[in-house]
Amino acid sequence: MRIGVVTFPGSLDDRDAQRAIRLAGAEPVALWHGTHDLQGVDAIVLPGGFSYGDYLRCGAIAARSPIMAEVIDAANSGMPVLGICNGFQILVEAHLLPGGLIRNDHGDFIRRDQRLRVESTDSAWTNGFELGQEITIPLKNGEGGFIADEATLDRLEGEGLVAFRYLDVNPNGSLRDIAGLRNERGNVVGLMPHPEHAVEPGFGPNTPEAMRSGVDGLTFFTSVLTATLASA
Amino acid sequence: MPTIVVEVMPKAELLDPAGKAVAGALHRLGHESIRDVRIGKRFELHVDGEIDAALLETAQQLAADMLSNGVIEDVISVHIDGVAGETR
Numbered sequence: 001m002r003i004g005v006v007t008f009p010g011s012l013d014d015r016d017a018q019r020a021i022r023l024a025g026a027e028p029v030a031l032w033h034g035t036h037d038l039q040g041v042d043a044i045v046l047p048g049g050f051s052y053g054d055y056l057r058c059g060a061i062a063a064r065s066p067i068m069a070e071v072i073d074a075a076n077s078g079m080p081v082l083g084i085c086n087g088f089q090i091l092v093e094a095h096l097l098p099g100g101l102i103r104n105d106h107g108d109f110i111r112r113d114q115r116l117r118v119e120s121t122d123s124a125w126t127n128g129f130e131l132g133q134e135i136t137i138p139l140k141n142g143e144g145g146f147i148a149d150e151a152t153l154d155r156l157e158g159e160g161l162v163a164f165r166y167l168d169v170n171p172n173g174s175l176r177d178i179a180g181l182r183n184e185r186g187n188v189v190g191l192m193p194h195p196e197h198a199v200e201p202g203f204g205p206n207t208p209e210a211m212r213s214g215v216d217g218l219t220f221f222t223s224v225l226t227a228t229l230a231s232a
Numbered sequence: 233m234p235t236i237v238v239e240v241m242p243k244a245e246l247l248d249p250a251g252k253a254v255a256g257a258l259h260r261l262g263h264e265s266i267r268d269v270r271i272g273k274r275f276e277l278h279v280d281g282e283i284d285a286a287l288l289e290t291a292q293q294l295a296a297d298m299l300s301n302g303v304i305e306d307v308i309s310v311h312i313d314g315v316a317g318e319t320r
Contacts, residue, residue, distance in 0.1 A: 056298075056299070057301055057304075060298070060301065064298065092303075093301065098303075099303060100301055100303035100304040102242075102246065102247075102304055103249045103250060104249065105247055105249060106249070107249040107250070107252070107253055145247075147246060147303070147304060148303065149303075173247065
């Protein structure tokens with residue numbers, strides 16, 4: 001299984017995402033924003049970072065880059081697409097997920113190991129979790145406040161499209177504690193926290209068992225292996 | 233050079249943390265009568281040749297589709313520089 005990771009100008013976590021994919025047992029493929037070539041990958045990750053320096057709006061310019069035409073087509077045809085942090089912002093700006101992401105309500109950049117509750121396992125990237133499972137993965141953003149109008153929020157809740165919710169603290173003012181979403185089909189998932197930073201013992205969040213031993217993020221990347229095998 | 237001006241503001245009902253920070257600073261400087269500050273964006277589109285109705289319409293479309301995000305922002309004005317309130 002080959003999973004593409006798109007590098008945009010200002011992407012930061014593309015290499016980390018590639019490493020997470022490798023640790024999950026798949027082959028990472030580096031994709032470049034300025035091309036129209038998905039290189040025949042089976043799934044796509046839009047990584048975190050600050051594409052185009054967050055100019056205009058976070059993810060707005062990257063969402064209109066050449067390769068996104070192919071990413072949007074692939075997503076609409078059912079290919080698994082995961083957007084992490086800036087990747088989530090790009091998915092929202094590309095209208096593959098609803099709502100918007102604005103500056104954190106407290107005005108500061110925040111970095112913390114964040115507890116989340118898994119609210120949906122009906123997606124290509126979350127099927128390996130238990131429904132209601134509590135996980136810890138790093139969060140780091142300045143503009144992670146998820147917003148949408150009341151009707152959209154009610155629809156997201158009603159249709160089970162909220163994939164992750166913040167636990168303990170709401171780190172950025174996101175409405176209804178929403179940390180991540182999936183689309184109706186379940187192939188597209190976006191979230192602000194960074195699963196690719198919790199995939200390897202020694203480099204993840206602390207756990208009660210041992211320092212830096214948290215690997216809850218790995219399940220995102222192993223889930224997609226199952227998802228594509230099931231659909232193949 | 234002929235210029236089309238596009239003005240975009242965060243939606244009134246949404247929190248504008250940047251504006252709030254500026255309002256806090258103004259209060260600390262003694263300007264208590266300034267109750268609230270909201271920060272928006274002004275785009276100046278410099279164009280070749282004359283601005284006709286078609287170009288203005290294109291600018292309005294770009295303002296709605298790309299220069300703003302309707303979920304979090306409103307387009308306040310699209311007008312030719314020097315002709316305030318020309319459109320919308």
